Amino acid sequence: MGQVMRKALLVTLVLVSSTSVVAKPAVPAAGGRYVALGSSFAAGPGVGPNTPGTPARCGRGTLNYPNLLAKEFGLDLVDATCSGATTHHVLGAWNEVPPQIDSVDARAKLVTITIGGNDIAFVGNIFAAACEQMAKPDPRCQKWREVSEAEWEGDEDRMRRIVRTVRERAPEARIVFVDYISVLPLAKDCSALPIAAERLELSRVAAKRLAKITARVAKTEGAEVLKFSRLSRDHAPCSAVPWSNGMTAPEGDGIPIHPNRIGHVAAAKALGEFLRRK
Numbered sequence: 001m002g003q004v005m006r007k008a009l010l011v012t013l014v015l016v017s018s019t020s021v022v023a024k025p026a027v028p029a030a031g032g033r034y035v036a037l038g039s040s041f042a043a044g045p046g047v048g049p050n051t052p053g054t055p056a057r058c059g060r061g062t063l064n065y066p067n068l069l070a071k072e073f074g075l076d077l078v079d080a081t082c083s084g085a086t087t088h089h090v091l092g093a094w095n096e097v098p099p100q101i102d103s104v105d106a107r108a109k110l111v112t113i114t115i116g117g118n119d120i121a122f123v124g125n126i127f128a129a130a131c132e133q134m135a136k137p138d139p140r141c142q143k144w145r146e147v148s149e150a151e152w153e154g155d156e157d158r159m160r161r162i163v164r165t166v167r168e169r170a171p172e173a174r175i176v177f178v179d180y181i182s183v184l185p186l187a188k189d190c191s192a193l194p195i196a197a198e199r200l201e202l203s204r205v206a207a208k209r210l211a212k213i214t215a216r217v218a219k220t221e222g223a224e225v226l227k228f229s230r231l232s233r234d235h236a237p238c239s240a241v242p243w244s245n246g247m248t249a250p251e252g253d254g255i256p257i258h259p260n261r262i263g264h265v266a267a268a269k270a271l272g273e274f275l276r277r278k
Contacts (some may be wrong), residue, residue, distance in 0.1 A: 026172050027276055030074030031108045036066035037090050037100045038114035041180050046255045047264050055097055058082035068268035078103045086118045101165050108170035114178045119155040121145045122206055123257050129199035130247055138228035153214035156213045163221040175223040177213045181259045182232040183244045190238035192246025226274045
């Protein structure tokens with residue numbers, strides 16, 4: 001091959017390579033619209049007073065991580081999160097609560113998503129496990145629910161649909177999953193969350209699987225993921241500085257088996273650093 005041909009080929013390869021490089025995601029600019037989707041782990045029930053004018057049962061705390069992040073970046077927040085929500089409730093209506101996805105339009109520049117746990121009874125089963133250890137179970141206690149493979153697959157499928165629908169409605173939005181904070185203690189014996197070792201291990205398996213699904217959906221659907229489950233691992237109940245509550249919660253500091261105020265501050269800080277770093 002002649003020298004001219006080699007130079008021409010080199011130029012071609014450089015051009016092809018440069019055009020295939022993915023652009024660095026933009027840091028949200030002040031004034032940009034930010035839509036938060038998700039369940040109670042994002043809504044922050046009990047973390048500050050409920051946001052005025054929102055459905056009381058959604059428990060959108062004024063100090064949840066979406067509010068804290070919006071304040072830090074000067075964003076125009078649309079908080080559509082709702083306690084108890086499943087992926088079905090992001091995509092469709094939930095009685096008087098409209099589909100969360102309807103809050104997303106072409107003006108959105110950032111969309112965060114924390115969802116999927118209620119579909120597979122993650123927190124519900126932890127409560128059930130704690131109830132099993134009570135001498136006199138609370139009347140609200142429910143039985144442990146076995147989750148089928150079909151339910152896991154449906155959860156993942158709907159998470160994919162959420163990303164795709166957001167992308168269709170807001171082509172310029174940066175889509176970031178914030179996976180679930182760690183609420184399971186590292187030690188087998190934790191007075192703040194007394195459940196049988198077998199149930200604790202089953203819950204840990206479910207938590208890991210949910211985190212893997214979230215990461216897989218983000219990767220294959222062109223979204224991003226802040227692995228908050230990993231960052232919060234050493235801050236579960238019974239740790240030196242817990243970011244989540246056990247079976248009890250101080251007034252004004254979240255609800256049982258959910259992030260507390262420190263947890264939401266940590267999530268907002270980690271998310272802010274993630275957005276700037278990426």
